[in-house]
Amino acid sequence: MTTTQSPPHHRALFAAGVLFGLIAEQVVLFAVPLIIFQNTKSLIGLGVAFALEWLPSLIAYPFAGLMADRDGGARLFRRVALVRTAILGTVGTLCVVMPSWTTAALMTGGACLSLCIAPVRMSVEKVVPQLAGEHRIAAVQSLVQNMELLAMALGPALAALAALYLGKVWLLFVAAAVFAGSAACWLPLPRGAVQAVTDRSVRAVTAELLVGWRILAHNRPVLLLGVLNFAINLALAALLASNAALVTGVFRAGDSAYGLLNTAVGVMGLINLLFVPMLLKRFGISALGAIGFTLLCAALLLTGFAPAFPMYAVGFVAVLVGDALYNVFNRTQRLKVLPREHLGKVMGPFYLLNLLSFPIAGVLVASVGATLGPQHLITGLAILLCLFGAVFLPLTMVSFHRAIAARVSTSVGVVS
Template sequence: MTGYRGRRFLFGTGVLAGLLAEQLVLFAVPLLIYQETGKVSTLGTSFALEWLPALMAYPFAGLLADRDGGTRLFSRANTARSVVLVCTLVLCVAMPSWTVGLLMANGALLATVMPAVRMSVEKVVPQLAQGDDLPRTQALFQNMELLATALGPGLAVVAATALGKLWLLALAAALFATGAACWLGLPRLKPAASGGTDVRAIFGDLGLGFRLLVTNRPVVLLAGLNFIINLAFATMLSANAAVVTGELDAPESGFALLNTLVGIAGMANLALTPRLVRRFGLSPLGAAGYATQCVALLVLGFASSFAVYAAAFVVGMVGVAYFNVYNRTERVKIIPGEHLGKVMGPFFLLGLSSYPIGGLLTGTLGPVIGPQRLVAALAVLLAAVGVIAVPLTIRSFRRALAEKERAEATASTAATAAEAAAAADPAAAAPVASAAPAAPVASAAPVTEAAPAASVPADDGPPGGATVSEAPTASGAPTAPEAVAESRDPQEPGESRHSHDSHDSPDRKENSRDRAPRQHAPVPTGGTTGGGEDLP
């Protein structure tokens, strides 16, 4: 399978197998811990401990994805997850009294490896899809996650009935290994040039990623939205098993049914989302997804029956899916392709740092005021933040994209003029060609300080650092040098290709409409991982 369809099949099958394995673990581990201890506080503490090492790993995972290209890193990370699960299962069978501690350690180890998987996918998706295909591919990946939640819990219930919940870890290990094997069949994508393997070079690349993030205003605003969304959902998810089987007195199959319903909704979204993007555009879809999450979390906080709770849970996760289509598509357009990995590592670190905070809130305030009331309070906070932050983020992205298009147009005009001059006067071709592109570069904003040259993964923190210019405007839009760099190698896999998006793209249409009277840009009325960003 070397053709485009074959590569997409291997890509999709590998991702789906890994997501199914995650669903099995998410079903088995919280129930096992809650049954062993009977305490909501233990669930919250376990959730927080799992996410702390993951946060530390994200920036480094971005560098690894940049230097590897993504495909090989995905296979190695999933192989490591399979080995961790097998070791945990063997130890739990040998020493049953250690089960809770072993499961907590297992969660921490799996979470440490998980960033490498996420960053590999973030790196590879933009390299498989260009132009109009990018939003559709992002929507496809987002809804594959929901599809896994439909199949995973049902598989978990059947397997748990036949084997027992502990042995679900063995099935999950097999699925992780399957995912790793699928991506071995993918061609290794071109990695970015390495900035070196010594400690100074690595931390130099990390520093470059953080600098590129903080100078890119739209992406910083988006990371802030991801933080607040993930805080609310982390609190809800960390207490989910206790609320469903404890406060609402639903059976374990009800806990699995929640995710199954979410997956069914995801399959419907698979066909619906591209149509919604074409009809309404990305920004309204993202704003509607944010508002949907706020309403659903508020209902979850006051639900007194499992039926109401389940309906609100499904609606909330559908809102997450809609917001993440906007979330994932827009940031890829703004972040320079060669620095995607470097920037996405710190981006995930910021957006997901609320996960352990959510777990700690569940462990401390959950037993005092109740986990549902805590979720309701966070839903109100989410809505209050979104009323201001969502319109601000959308306008900031529109300004940045408009600036990028103007810079690309300037670079294209300069290149055309140089070619025309070369054709008219072949003797002067060399000097004219070298001088023509200099105008947009010279007029650009001050150049951001960069580390030694290195490659960068899509949406991940890139390891090296070609010089990047950031316009000193509120939008943080990339300036002409980036556009020039893109235009020099428009079809290179792994490099930024956003300048080649089709003019029929819904996003391009939206941007062109906003370019003149920006004050007329649609402003969402609602409020928005793993997640916001991107709920893993």
């Protein structure tokens, strides 16, 4: 395990690259659902687009984890960021030149961008312990989480401002430029430990992939965490997939309200960035996870029962703040019980299990949400999550406590 920390300027460039990449994602997430919903006027189309956006990434995750282990992380991040730039440039050009192809181009581009999510996430997972050293993993993971929330403030604000002057389609070119900037930020970062590959046959690759699945299957706390994350993500993804339709359709708010709502989440991210270190010192990592999960569940229920946009907006912001707090626990604890040399191989299947809920949520929104209404779907999923989490969250926390204690005992040794 790495015991030394990286230079401060490396951590700053790391954070900037993550932030720019996430801002670009937020610009895309602002523009694409609005364009599709306004073109189709259909919740079914929105749900299908959401499912297509996530399904390819699930297939890519195990392979992306293997790639990150072999590459070291930083170079893979840079290359994929440039691929995202090219995809958005192509899709944007098609939308401008052939307006009748807009919906199809956006859905196809979303599927291509989905393939890029996995290697980017795996690269970040791989680089975090390289930068954090042994004792600052929670702090660096909190930094990553808060970059996500900060991006939700800057991304929609940038998108809303650019849309006023350029139009929504041209936001795709803005996002492409920001992706290129994220790649540039990671240029000075060291590549990290690289695994030499002597056998590139299908059998050898399959054997390496199976290593990750076996470690995950036999690591009880991480497996329990993956199941719990699946349940959380199912409810959260249904809310995210329905958000554009709820804001502009159900509550009759405008595009500016949609952008302002996402910006409010990011502003809370700034506040969260200030308070998470103090919360960690005061409550500890497990208590912070429990607080985040409780807030997440309560806020989901609020969005489901909200009669008007102001109450929905409060609930939506609280959902993502609760998710951010829970994710500090989620991202920190799993790194403590996984072997670093196989981290990517394990995190690939772990993310696949986590994010399988996203395309399922898209299908639920397109079917149940379109029939009964998106708020009824969110309410039902929130109630199920409360019941499921009441059992699985304590089990997961106890399992991590035992596994971490066992690793500490093994590394220190027992004196008889």
